[in-house]
Amino acid sequence: MTPRTNPSRAVRGLLWLAGVLSLGLGIVGMVLPGLPTTVFVLIAAACFARASPRLHQWLLNHRWFGPMVQDWEAHHDMTRRAKTWAIGSMVLMVSLSSWTLRDRPWVMAAVLAAGAVGVWVVGWRIPTRRSDQA
Structure with missing residues (x-):
């Protein structure tokens, strides 16, 4: 098509x-x-x-x-630095959100799952730009 x-x-x-x-x-x-x-x-x-x-x-x-x-x-890729910042900020914010939602285990699990998907997409699905392509 x-x-x-x-x-x-x-x-x-x-x-x-x-x-x-x-x-x-x-x-x-x-x-x-x-x-x-x-x-x-x-x-x-x-x-x-x-x-x-x-x-x-x-x-x-x-x-x-x-x-x-x-x-x-x-x-159509990300630099290693951008990936590091993206993953680090996702982990930080998902951790803080999970901690505040600790009294709601199902919501906390959903936040953790969404964070895991985000880290997987950025870390493994989006190509990393080689430094000589910058």
């Missing part, structure tokens, strides 16, 4: 909505422990790339989000 270069108006609308929601979750993730920012911003960029070139360009040029989107679109 070949990718469609010009999605229908309905598909563009759904992609725009998904992009706006993802960007909103990414912004909330900047202040809410346990909610990732980068993943949602990258999803928003992917949606905007198909739905709204103007919003995609805005995101690429954004002061805070632009560098991470540009880096991902250029390399």
Whole structure:
């Protein structure tokens, strides 16, 4: 199946909505422990790339989000330093969240499981950029 270069108006609308929601979750993730920012911003960029070139360009040029989107679109990988920071912050925030949820074992287990998935994705599923590719 070949990718469609010009999605229908309905598909563009759904992609725009998904992009706006993802960007909103990414912004909330900047202040809410346990909610990732980068993943949602990258999803928003992917949606905007198909739905709204103007919003995609805005995101690429954004002061805070632009560098991470540009880096991902250029390399489709993460530097070892970025991975270390991402995994370290996930472990820290999941640990703090789990500690505060210790009286609710099912919720704590869900937080720990989500954290384990996040660490697995960043650590083993996303390629690590070799230092000579930077």
